[in-house]
Amino acid sequence: MPMPDSPSARQVPLVVDLDGTLLKTDLVWEYLARQLRRNPFSLPAILFWWMRGRACLKRKLANRVQLDPSTLPYNEKFLAWLRQQKASGRALVLATAADLNMALPVADYAGIFDEVLASDGRINLRGRNKLAALTAKFGARGFDYAGNSRADLAVWQGARQAVVVNAGSGLVLRASKCCELGVTFRDDYNPLFIAGRFLNELIWRSGYLAAIVAGLLLAAAFPRGDIAGFAWIAPGLLVFAAGRSGGGAFRAGYIGGMAFWLASLYWLLLIPAAGFPILGWLALCAYLALFPAVWLWLVAGQGPQFLDRASWSGRAAWAFCGAAAWVAVEMVRARLLGGFPWNFIGGSQFQMLPLIQIASVTGVYGVSFIVVWTSLSLLSAVEMMVRRPSLRTAWLAEVIVPFAVVGGIFAFGMVRLAGGAASAPTVRLALVQPSIPQTLIWDPGENARRFGQLLVLSQKALAGQPDVVVWPESAVPEFESSMANYMSVTNFARRHHVWMIFNADDWLPDAADTNHYDVFNSAFLFGPNGDFARVYHKQKLVIFGEYIPLERWLPLIKWLTPITGSFSAGNEGVQFVIHPAQSDPPPGVIELDHSPVSEAAPRTVTVSPLICYEDTFPPLARKAVRARTDFLVNLTNDGWFGDSAEQWQHEANALFRAVENGVPLVRCCNNGVTCWIDAQGRVQRIFRDPAGTVYGPGAMTIEVPVRPHEQTFYNRHGDWFGWGCTAIAGLIALTRGKRSVGLRRRGNI
Numbered sequence: 034m035p036m037p038d039s040p041s042a043r044q045v046p047l048v049v050d051l052d053g054t055l056l057k058t059d060l061v062w063e064y065l066a067r068q069l070r071r072n073p074f075s076l077p078a079i080l081f082w083w084m085r086g087r088a089c090l091k092r093k094l095a096n097r098v099q100l101d102p103s104t105l106p107y108n109e110k111f112l113a114w115l116r117q118q119k120a121s122g123r124a125l126v127l128a129t130a131a132d133l134n135m136a137l138p139v140a141d142y143a144g145i146f147d148e149v150l151a152s153d154g155r156i157n158l159r160g161r162n163k164l165a166a167l168t169a170k171f172g173a174r175g176f177d178y179a180g181n182s183r184a185d186l187a188v189w190q191g192a193r194q195a196v197v198v199n200a201g202s203g204l205v206l207r208a209s210k211c212c213e214l215g216v217t218f219r220d221d222y223n224p225l226f227i228a229g230r231f232l233n234e235l236i237w238r239s240g241y242l243a244a245i246v247a248g249l250l251l252a253a254a255f256p257r258g259d260i261a262g263f264a265w266i267a268p269g270l271l272v273f274a275a276g277r278s279g280g281g282a283f284r285a286g287y288i289g290g291m292a293f294w295l296a297s298l299y300w301l302l303l304i305p306a307a308g309f310p311i312l313g314w315l316a317l318c319a320y321l322a323l324f325p326a327v328w329l330w331l332v333a334g335q336g337p338q339f340l341d342r343a344s345w346s347g348r349a350a351w352a353f354c355g356a357a358a359w360v361a362v363e364m365v366r367a368r369l370l371g372g373f374p375w376n377f378i379g380g381s382q383f384q385m386l387p388l389i390q391i392a393s394v395t396g397v398y399g400v401s402f403i404v405v406w407t408s409l410s411l412l413s414a415v416e417m418m419v420r421r422p423s424l425r426t427a428w429l430a431e432v433i434v435p436f437a438v439v440g441g442i443f444a445f446g447m448v449r450l451a452g453g454a455a456s457a458p459t460v461r462l463a464l465v466q467p468s469i470p471q472t473l474i475w476d477p478g479e480n481a482r483r484f485g486q487l488l489v490l491s492q493k494a495l496a497g498q499p500d501v502v503v504w505p506e507s508a509v510p511e512f513e514s515s516m517a518n519y520m521s522v523t524n525f526a527r528r529h530h531v532w533m534i535f536n537a538d539d540w541l542p543d544a545a546d547t548n549h550y551d552v553f554n555s556a557f558l559f560g561p562n563g564d565f566a567r568v569y570h571k572q573k574l575v576i577f578g579e580y581i582p583l584e585r586w587l588p589l590i591k592w593l594t595p596i597t598g599s600f601s602a603g604n605e606g607v608q609f610v611i612h613p614a615q616s617d618p619p620p621g622v623i624e625l626d627h628s629p630v631s632e633a634a635p636r637t638v639t640v641s642p643l644i645c646y647e648d649t650f651p652p653l654a655r656k657a658v659r660a661r662t663d664f665l666v667n668l669t670n671d672g673w674f675g676d677s678a679e680q681w682q683h684e685a686n687a688l689f690r691a692v693e694n695g696v697p698l699v700r701c702c703n704n705g706v707t708c709w710i711d712a713q714g715r716v717q718r719i720f721r722d723p724a725g726t727v728y729g730p731g732a733m734t735i736e737v738p739v740r741p742h743e744q745t746f747y748n749r750h751g752d753w754f755g756w757g758c759t760a761i762a763g764l765i766a767l768t769r770g771k772r773s774v775g776l777r778r779r780g781n782i
Contacts, residue, residue, distance in 0.1 A: 248292025256681030269412030286329030290322030361762030387446030497734030512537035570603025611638030
């Protein structure tokens with residue numbers, strides 16, 4: 034048997050693998066990391082190429098990514114040995130599963146190979162395919178082969194001699210059983226090297242790691258993480274993660290946004306419907322991640338000249354305008370495609386009562402503004418400490434203005450919290466939480482049993498002598514005047530002489546087609562005599578939960594959702610009026626006895642109903658609160674998502690409607706969080722079951738004060754602050770767009 038360096042051995046061609054052998058890394062992973070770093074939105078296309086075969090995937094990547102072979106890590110000891118073999122006259126062939134367009138630049142850079150064999154977009158030159166090609170070219174046992182992986186065992190089966198490079202001892206043993214074992218190069222073998230390179234390129238060098246951390250920190254600021262301070266860090270960290278180019282900033286923002294939404298909306302996976310939850314979760318998060326991506330594109334990278342951060346004034350303007358841009362993005366998100374005003378960054382501060390009182394002037398957007406403004410100013414302060422470490426107070430100038438504003442807001446909040454504590458007449462409400470699993474709500478066979486349980490809970494709630502009994506969304510299975518449930522409700526109200534506020538479907542004939550009925554998700558008011566008083570039709574419907582977009586034109590869409598039909602949307606708010614009187618009340622009026630509280634004539638009490646997540650929409654709640662509205666009442670299900678953070682996030686988002694409009698908010702839920710919140714956003718009482726959780730069945734009686742309230746500035750003037758911020762963001766986008774066009778024309782980018 035000839036030795037590796039004998040004359041006879043030098044006459045046998047040496048075939049060298051590329052990935053993991055000549056290189057310490059794998060070219061496919063290198064190209065993939067650079068492609069995803071440059072454009073994370075290409076992931077669906079990459080998956081499609083992969084489904085068409087590995088050879089197709091490699092060819093597509095090779096055609097889209099330019100890679101400098103001098104930047105790649107080579108196995109230097111092995112490469113030096115190859116140069117010796119070449120100098121001795123031995124033929125060297127590079128045979129790789131990488132695409133030919135990937136392999137040729139590396140072969141040219143090495144300058145030692147006589148021929149290159151590689152995948153061609155159709156055939157993946159790996160394992161048995163590589164063995165077949167080499168056997169056809171050199172004959173059985175007519176070549177030596179240098180490789181590094183289990184896939185190379187198939188090639189060694191037909192080789193004369195095995196040269197093992199960058200592999201573990203187990204592979205060396207298996208290679209020796211395939212053919213004669215030649216020299217080995219295993220001194221610096223690291224099985225995690227390729228993964229480390231991939232993650233370093235895709236996550237660390239791209240800034241995606243910092244963006245992911247920022248997204249996760251922001252998610253932890255909301256229930257049930259409840260670490261509100263993280264929200265003051267996340268925007269600045271996102272800017273830190275952004276690259277210098279607008280495209281890099283957009284990608285980093287998208288990655289950070291995906292991390293935030295995937296983490297904070299995890300409860301969508303708990304919907305008891307096969308297949309749809311993960312599809313809906315991914316689709317919704319992919320859509321919502323566009324908003325932080327747009328924001329980061331506006332504020333990071335090469336922005337408009339008037340936001341030049343070289344001077345203090347430029348940095349101050351940048352931080353201020355960056356906060357305005359964040360608010361603008363939230364304004365758009367609350368309205369685009371029906372709106373999704375969930376988890377605004379200001380909403381994470383719901384427990385900071387003095388801070389959130391500014392929402393009575395600016396809406397929740399004012400809280401979002403101050404959080405982001407402070408975060409960006411803190412980033413500038415950190416940058417100044419790094420750039421000018423000798424100036425110990427240089428950072429102070431960056432934060433003094435936002436800190437002063439925060440102090441002023443806290444002072445305003447303390448004054449507002451100190452007011453409104455005077456005694457007032459109260460209305461007593463029994464809030465019933467049946468905790469019906471969503472699977473039973475969908476099961477018609479369970480309707481009678483679950484409605485019976487609802488009546489039992491309501492009967493127990495009467496021990497608190499309520500004036501009004503409130504049931505949540507989805508509590509009543511079916512409700513028509515000819516049905517038993519209708520009779521049960523009216524008999525219950527009449528027997529116990531209580532008013533009823535509850536949710537059910539309402540069917541009305543279509544004005545244009547009398548054979549067609551519109552179905553509304555509705556809140557009903559029934560009087561103590563069992564008579565119908567008023568009804569409110571829900572205006573904001575849940576997409577794919579209560580209505581299917583384009584259903585008439587694309588009927589197949591409904592098979593991708595857990596619902597089989599769509600509700601119709603209401604077009605106006607409705608108020609339920611409460612009035613104490615000695616005689617029978619007129620329709621829509623609730624009798625209350627406030628004589629022990631005041632000698633004056635009893636005043637009317639007005640309730641504005643909201644259904645489901647309507648209490649997260651600032652404009653809708655504002656329109657519902659009129660001059661004489663005493664409190665809002667929200668009927669919601671929230672049973673779709675098990676015992677999760679969704680219920681707590683919903684409560685945190687809804688709390689701001691009370692602060693914005695200066696009226697209490699009563700929430701009656703299927704499985705939490707049933708509570709009432711006063712006009713300053715203080716959660717006065719939360720229902721808890723015997724186990725101490727908010728998710729179980731039961732009822733509680735609350736007394737809500739009924740006092741004249743002065744309309745807040747926000748209630749009178751609406752989203753003036755949000756629209757002002759939107760105008761600023763529009764100016765930034767316009768000037769940035771012109772700057773980008775100018776740079777492209779001059780060839781600078």
